[in-house]
Amino acid sequence: MKKLLLSLALLASVPAFAADTLHLYNWNNYLSADAAKRFEAQCKCKLVQDYYGDNEEMLAKMAAGAKGYDIVVPTGYAVQALMGQGKAEKLDKSKIANAKNLNPAYLNAFFDKGNQYSLPYALTTTVLGYNETALKKLGIADKANSWALIFDPAVLAKIKGKVIVLDSQRELVAAALMYLGKPANSTNPADWKAARDVILKAKPYWATFNNQSYIKELTVGNMLVAMGYSNDMVQAREDAKKAKRPFVVSFGLQKEGNTMSVDNFVVLKDAPRKDLAYQFINFMLDGKNGAELTNSMGTGSPNAASMAFVNKEIAKSTAVFPTKADMPRLQQLQDLNSRQRRELNRLWAEIKLK
Amino acid sequence: MKLQNRLGKYLLSWPPLVYLVLFFLIPTCIMFVAAFRFPGDYGGLAPMYYIEEGRVVWDLTLENFQRIVEEPIYLELFLKSAGYAGLTTLVCILMAYPLAWLIARSQKKHRDLMLLLVILPFWSNFLIRIYAWMIILGPQSAFTKAVNWVWTGMGFEPLQLLFTPFAVIVGMVYVHLPFMVLPLYANLEKHDMSLLAAAQDLGANAWQRFWKITWPLSLPGIFAGSALVFIPALGMFAIPDILGGTDSIMIGNLIKQQILDTRDWPFGAVLSIMLTAGVLGIAALGSLVARGGVKRG
Numbered sequence: 001m002k003k004l005l006l007s008l009a010l011l012a013s014v015p016a017f018a019a020d021t022l023h024l025y026n027w028n029n030y031l032s033a034d035a036a037k038r039f040e041a042q043c044k045c046k047l048v049q050d051y052y053g054d055n056e057e058m059l060a061k062m063a064a065g066a067k068g069y070d071i072v073v074p075t076g077y078a079v080q081a082l083m084g085q086g087k088a089e090k091l092d093k094s095k096i097a098n099a100k101n102l103n104p105a106y107l108n109a110f111f112d113k114g115n116q117y118s119l120p121y122a123l124t125t126t127v128l129g130y131n132e133t134a135l136k137k138l139g140i141a142d143k144a145n146s147w148a149l150i151f152d153p154a155v156l157a158k159i160k161g162k163v164i165v166l167d168s169q170r171e172l173v174a175a176a177l178m179y180l181g182k183p184a185n186s187t188n189p190a191d192w193k194a195a196r197d198v199i200l201k202a203k204p205y206w207a208t209f210n211n212q213s214y215i216k217e218l219t220v221g222n223m224l225v226a227m228g229y230s231n232d233m234v235q236a237r238e239d240a241k242k243a244k245r246p247f248v249v250s251f252g253l254q255k256e257g258n259t260m261s262v263d264n265f266v267v268l269k270d271a272p273r274k275d276l277a278y279q280f281i282n283f284m285l286d287g288k289n290g291a292e293l294t295n296s297m298g299t300g301s302p303n304a305a306s307m308a309f310v311n312k313e314i315a316k317s318t319a320v321f322p323t324k325a326d327m328p329r330l331q332q333l334q335d336l337n338s339r340q341r342r343e344l345n346r347l348w349a350e351i352k353l354k
Numbered sequence: 355m356k357l358q359n360r361l362g363k364y365l366l367s368w369p370p371l372v373y374l375v376l377f378f379l380i381p382t383c384i385m386f387v388a389a390f391r392f393p394g395d396y397g398g399l400a401p402m403y404y405i406e407e408g409r410v411v412w413d414l415t416l417e418n419f420q421r422i423v424e425e426p427i428y429l430e431l432f433l434k435s436a437g438y439a440g441l442t443t444l445v446c447i448l449m450a451y452p453l454a455w456l457i458a459r460s461q462k463k464h465r466d467l468m469l470l471l472v473i474l475p476f477w478s479n480f481l482i483r484i485y486a487w488m489i490i491l492g493p494q495s496a497f498t499k500a501v502n503w504v505w506t507g508m509g510f511e512p513l514q515l516l517f518t519p520f521a522v523i524v525g526m527v528y529v530h531l532p533f534m535v536l537p538l539y540a541n542l543e544k545h546d547m548s549l550l551a552a553a554q555d556l557g558a559n560a561w562q563r564f565w566k567i568t569w570p571l572s573l574p575g576i577f578a579g580s581a582l583v584f585i586p587a588l589g590m591f592a593i594p595d596i597l598g599g600t601d602s603i604m605i606g607n608l609i610k611q612q613i614l615d616t617r618d619w620p621f622g623a624v625l626s627i628m629l630t631a632g633v634l635g636i637a638a639l640g641s642l643v644a645r646g647g648v649k650r651g
Contacts (some may be wrong), residue, residue: 056615063397084396208517208599338393345616352603
């Protein structure tokens with residue numbers, strides 16, 4: 001009888017185990033394979049990840065009615081959009097003990113006052129990465145701390161065809177706005193036109209717009225300057241070092257200001273496994289696990305408890321871990337309404353066509 | 355017997371018909387309606403109507419269509435895409451014609467192998483092949499270095515190959531070439547060789563034999579191949595995204611932007627409808643000309 005019961009229990013446990021699956025819809029390169037394995041061992045469940053490369057890609061999928069995901073990791077303004085779509089679940093913080101580890105500087109942000117629907121996961125800044133050795137040779141290394149490096153034709157003349165910029169309407173226009181001394185979130189049509197003109201003047205010196213291959217292009221030395229995300233720049237720097245390239249890849253904040261993206265855990269209202277979702281958030285907000293994320297992926301961490309475990313070289317980069325003095329120059333992009341998005345897209349089509 | 359025949363025909367033709375209605379006609383209708391709606395603030399579409407004082411008010415607009423007419427850049431973009439697709443088709447014809455002719459005129463036992471070689475690239479993934487071109491055209495590749503060695507030897511400035519319109523055309527020709535070779539081969543293979551022999555007997559030289567006999571007979575094959583190349587090339591977005599430079603944007607990229615960047619599904623729908631209409635127009639024209647070609651043949 002006992003044996004029968006045991007085998008019945010075993011039988012029952014097989015499908016139960018298979019059903020214990022957390023579906024995470026995350027950015028590419030935002031969770032190491034090692035951390036995923038450790039989480040699976042801890043929760044005795046399976047972690048299935050699906051990836052996106054852009055907030056809008058994720059929002060479009062959600063708006064089209066995608067089902068089955070438990071957690072998504074949107075950037076600030078996309079948290080607002082998800083809340084607007086009515087897809088975000090109010091967080092039960094009693095189930096996330098490690099939320100106490102979070103640095104208050106990254107809480108209570110404009111997109112979710114009081115963090116009712118979201119908690120920060122990681123942060124990146126949008127910066128310039130560059131081939132330091134080559135820029136020194138060309139005598140323009142001192143320009144790397146300014147957006148002039150990609151917008152000023154006088155500087156660009158020395159690196160023509162070796163510059164790659166993000167294929168992102170919001171990020172590129174924001175960078176041009178900051179170069180002009182305007183707020184990154186300006187929606188003033190005159191400011192946008194001025195930004196367009198700056199971009200059109202610089203464009204003949206750029207190789208292309210790209211969101212994916214700039215890490216590789218920078219690492220192998222095809223490109224000398226790339227506009228991109230700080231975590232990718234950490235990757236490019238490490239890759240160049242590992243491949244023993246005869247040059248150094250470097251990156252840093254720009255003096256006119258940079259955009260900062262805080263990516264957040266959001267549990268979906270229709271998540272099949274909210275219990276596992278809370279376990280995952282709690283796991284990631286653990287100090288050591290947060291530090292591992294930074295050390296493996298190069299992301300900045302909103303987790304105060306992880307600072308002690310973060311790789312020293314990454315910790316001292318202000319593009320990854322902005323200091324209090326940098327904070328006022330960092331701006332988070334806010335969502336646009338449909339009219340403004342339409343206007344921006346028209347401007348973007350003009351930029352691409354000309 | 356007749357009834358049975360007809361029944362068989364219906365049974366065979368219903369599944370594909372149902373498939374097309376479900377997955378082409380209905381989505382096209384949905385898209386057509388979406389073209390008159392407003393975009394939602396958080397993605398998707400705004401509600402089609404709202405209720406005010408107990409009355410239903412429809413919230414539809416022609417604005418999405420007006421935008422295309424009022425802003426010349428969208429028309430410019432259509433023309434530019436058509437230019438890219440047209441150039442791709444032309445290069446494909448020039449490259450595929452001799453190849454298809456060679457296959458059609460070679461010994462039967464070699465033909466199958468040659469045809470297999472033509473479709474061999476399809477065995478590896480489309481994106482991987484395009485990324486491979488990124489390496490081939492990149493500044494560090496042996497190919498680029500060889501080209502530039504010759505080019506600078508002639509006293510010119512070194513060339514950049516990757517991230518240029520040239521790279522886009524190379525990628526598009528590479529991907530679409532088999533679609534031109536196969537219909538052309540199917541056509542050339544059927545030509546009656548005795549016509550050429552007769553022409554030679556009557557004193558026609560090689561050029562005259564080609565221009566007066568082979569070329570007009572092969573026109574249906576060229577039209578079929580051109581439709582297979584031009585139409586997908588017109589809506590292409592991956593190749594200009596990966597291989598193109600700062601100005602290599604096509605209409606496919608703009609449509610993708612509406613859905614994946616701008617949350618503007620209605621305008622994306624309008625652009626898609628314009629593209630479909632344009633393609634249908636070209637296909638109709640092509641089939642008309644092709645039919646004329648057959649009649650003449």
